[in-house]
Amino acid sequence: MKAAVVTFPGSNGDYDLYKAAQQVGFDTHFVWHRERGLRAFDVVLLPGGFSYGDYLRAGAIARMSPIMEDVVAFADAGGPVLGICNGFQTLCEAGLLPGALVRNDVLRFQGKDVRVRVERADLPFTCDYSDGQILTIPIAHGEGNYEADEATLEKLEGEGRVVFRYVDREGSATDEANPNGSWHNIAGLTNESGNVLGLMPHPERAMERILGSDHGLALFTSLATSVPVLSA
Amino acid sequence: MSTAEGSATENSVSPRAGDPPITPEVVADHGLSPEEYVRIRSIMERELTYTELGIFSAMWSEHCGYKNSRRLLRLLPTRAPWVIQGPGENAGVIDVGDGYALAFKIESHNHPSAVEPYQGAATGVGGILRDIFTMGARPVAILDSLRFGDLDSGRVRYLFSGVVSGVGDYGNCVGIPNIGGEVAFDRGYEGNPIVNAMCLGLMKREELITASASGVGNTLMTVGARTGRDGIHGATFASEELSVDSDEASRPQVQVGDPFTEKLLLEASLELIASGVITGIQDMGAAGITSSATEMAGRAGTGVELEMTDVPTRERGMTPYEILLSESQERMLVVVEKGREGEVKRILEKWELEAAEIGCVTDDGRFRILENGVIVADIPALPLTQGCPTYEREGIESEEIQGLRAMDLSEHLIPEGDLTKSFLLLLGSPNVASKRWIYEQYDTTVRTATAVRPGGDAGVIRIRGTNRAVAATTDCNGRFVYLEPKRGTMIAAAEAARNLVCVGALPTAVTNNLNFGNPLKPHIYYQMRESVLGLVEACDTFETPVTGGNVSLYNETDGNAIYPTPVIGMVGVIEDVGTVTAQAFQHEGDDIVLLGVNTEELGGSEYLYVTADLVAGAPAAVDLDGERSLQQAVLKMIGERLLSSAHDCSEGGLACALAEAALGDGGAPHGISVELDDDLRPVAVLFGEAQGRIVVSCSPDKTDEVLSVAGRHAVPARKIGTVGGPTDDFGIVVRGGSVSTPLGEMATAYFDSLANLMDTTPTGP
DSSP: OEEEEEEOTTBOSHHHHHHHHHHTTOEEEEEETTOOOOTTOSEEEEOOBOGGGGOSSTTTTGGGSHHHHHHHHHHHTTOOEEEETHHHHHHHHTTSSOSEEEOOTTSSOEEEEEEEEESOOOSTTTTTSOTTOEEEEEEEESOOEEEOOHHHHHHHHHTTOEEEEEOOTTSOOOSTTOSSOOGGGEEEEEOTTSOEEEESSOGGGOSBGGGTBOTTHHHHHHHHHHHHHHHO | OOOOSSOTTSOOOOOOTTOOOOOHHHHHHTTOOHHHHHHHHHHHTSOOOHHHHHHHHHHTSHHHHOTTTHHHHTTSOOOOTTEEEOBTBSSEEEEEETTEEEEEEEEEOHHHHHHSHHHHHHHHHHHHHHHHHTTTOEEEEEEEEEEESOTTSHHHHHHHHHHHHHHHHHHHHHTOOEEEEEEEEOGGGTTSOEEEEEEEEEEEGGGOOOOOOOSTTOEEEEEESOBOSTTTTHHHHTTSOBOTTHHHHTGGGSOOOOHHHHHHHHHHHHHHHHHTOEEEEEEOOTTHHHHHHHHHHHHHTOEEEEEGGGSOBSSTTOOHHHHHHOOOSSEEEEEEOTTOHHHHHHHHHHTTOEEEEEEEEESSOEEEEEETTEEEEEEEHHHHHHOOOOOOOOOOOOHHHHHHHHOOGGGGSOOSOOHHHHHHHHHTSTTTSOOHHHHTTSOOSTTSOEEEOBTBSSEEEEOTTSSOEEEEEEEOOHHHHHHOHHHHHHHHHHHHHHHHHHHTOEEEEEEEEEEOSOTTSHHHHHHHHHHHHHHHHHHHHHTOOEEEEEEEOOOEETTEEOOOEEEEEEEEEESOGGGOOBSSOOSTTOEEEEESOOOOOOTTOHHHHHHHOOOOSOOOOOOHHHHHHHHHHHHHHHHTTOOSEEEEOOTTHHHHHHHHHHHTTSSSOOOEEEEEOOSSOHHHHHHOOOSSOEEEEEOGGGHHHHHHHHHHTTOOEEEEEEEOOTTSOEEEEETTEEEEEOHHHHHHHHHHHHHHHHHSSOOOO
16 A cells, blocks of 8 residues: 655655555655656645745646646546645646645635534545544645635535535534635645645644544544555 | 966065955944054055955954954853854854754844844755854754834834745745744834844754865865855944945845755755864854855864856856955855865765866965966955954943932832723733734744744753753843843843743753944943843853854944844753653643742833833842752742743733643633732733742642742742633732733733734835
8 A cells, every 4th residue: 555745846744644654554655756656556635835936836846846747647547646834725726636726715724623523524635534624733824715606606606526625623624724724715626536635734634642633633533544445 | 277376475466456445434434444454464564455454354343353342242241061063163062962962053144133123034944054064963943032013113013024024934944943042022123123043953063064174285165156246244234333325325235045045055054064074164254255264264273275267156256355255145165175075076966956166275374366277365364353352441331320229210110090990901902912923923833843832931842752842042132231231131131041841841052142232332232242241141140051043233323323233042952852842831720839029020021011101110129049949949840840831921920821821822812810919010910020930830749848938948939829710711910909800801801913914914115
């Protein structure tokens, strides 16, 4: 069971993602953005950070890295691809997920714990959660405000592709609970086939109680459970 | 690469075409006194070239040469069995157990931040990160210690928000968590903010590398960014007072940061060090290539020869003078084993960075600069780095401050009135209120090691693969130091140590940042001397040696000095990360125990500042031996897992400490019911800033044991109340009054005031 963590110049969550995948039993490898070939892997992980300094636009340059062609091919073949924070931004830039992540509505970087609700517990990324479960997970981003046109949003909601939503303590998707202005409080979404997930919060930083929360652990155990089934 | 034509002993260097002649005015413009120039002349045994003058000016500036502070700094204790590297290197290093070493240092970027807050602060973070990774350590945490004027000024809000964005954006991008620090607002810092950044780095003991140019014939290479015209003479600029005109005129001396390049440089440098191809590495910080090359040669007792036309530059036509003194960011100088230059280039290429051979290590002890093979500067390296004259100035205490200290405060204490109102006012004052508005702009969780985030007494970073953790804090109450420098500095060190023990860390070592005014003024030099003497006593008592730090002088605007601000960055070791203790109350029904004694200490207090707009009186008494006993008692209690929480009392006194413990991060607040029978005026009990106090909470079945541990350490202790639930009020009864408020009202005052101040009013230069 092999996981690839793709590292771009400026990635800084690669190490955390590597450790998280390792913690649940993946044989995990860093793949430098100029390398090619992901066929040997069962899951591909795109980490957080500031690839290329987020110059031009977050993820805009990273998506032109040689490895991204392989990431797209891997996803098209049905392989599970997870993009967190900058990884989510890169997935949107690469067209694997619709919409875009723009500057937070508060116009400041936001680094804090947020609550998200699990909207779908039937994906390879979420099967160890339960529907409607509320998680406490850190965010750390300046451009996490999810935007898409009305038609896309309608389609996303209609097809149940919103996977995580920012909510308050009671589980309601209020404006106060939304840390960045995302439309429909969207924190994470999947593609049509449900094998690509992008999310702004950092589950890989919520793996141990001693560091504040272990609510991210089930996302990685979900992958560890599903991958053997997927590749069978 | 070309070699010098002619013999090095032939002592003549012709002036370079186009360079200005050396006149007394030019010497003065370079910040050197006539006496200093005479001394340089005699070292050189001839007239200087313009390039050589520039080099001396930078190396003999206050910033690089420590001319007015070195004699005082020599007094500081620097040794202990756990100190691996004391002062004199890029950063101090201590042994933290299980084969790990911790590199740490604090540095100031006050002057640039006063002129261009965003870039000034950002490059301050960049510089301190490089100081850590050039030791071979991976940076694991940042702390920032900030001071500004009062927030009712638009310009102050502009400086404050710019500095916070700068600190945040740089650290966030490189991916180093911010784990704490402090910020204070007081008109004493109007116009001259203090921006100090501290960094912690971890490495295996054997990964330590130093900054020395050893191995004659080895190659010197620059790696990282190219050299541009930015920051020329930054070191000299940092050694002058600011004036109203500094703003525009000094802007070219402020560097511009690129955290993306820094991240690549960090990874490339650690890979270079691990590869074993380099024998030394140093950041090109203040005074750029000049200081890095001469200091590396000075440490190894060698010389260096550099060819300026081989230095990659951003712009054409840069003179040797400009190249040598540029402070362009994200550059390193490395010493490479002869013949392995290609390996360096390959590593740098992977990280999409440049490396260039610019010179070599020589055996003649000279700092020799060539331009197209022609010598343009030739200076003995040792006198350049070590020969800067040091001064002991006259120190006399200002009579005005003596008067302030002796002031009878009782006439300024408003009649007791509504204590709850005063309490809420104090809790919402920017100095006491939650700093959430600041640290939510920082990434505090990247690298998945942050066990205690900002907002607590000290930040904690777990050492992965071990059971251990390191803790760090920065502290200094400038008002106390202003009113009585020696005592105020002892208080800063004592508070830092209390902060560490509250999370369960044994205070281990100190890095200090001495921020003062113009040392040529006797009352400023007095503050420096007394302050250092206070630090010596405190560090001796606490067994926390000073392993390095930074001195920032001339922090004055139009002749007005800042409060003397010797920021103490203290680190501690936690053997079992499972014992890390929270600041906030944890369980309804727990007992609240006060360790230490309430005394009437309102001098220099936040209460006096907020209610009477006054900074006066004598700072609180401090008993260093008593503090030491208190530290040991708390560590014992935490080690035996007796405590649910521990929190130090500082600005705003006991009432505010209780409020902070009751509110926590706002997620699960607790009401309290506390009764205090001290025979003191109510405001002194509630808001006085007596030292040596820590509020702890524990399960009622452990209270007797807590009191008994305190007793065995001769620490006064008593139960003062109980922790309530989320719907209970916050109530404190004292002799002659009480404070009582619903938690919601208190939370609004505490959590929202800074955001309200910053988000609803415009900033402006």
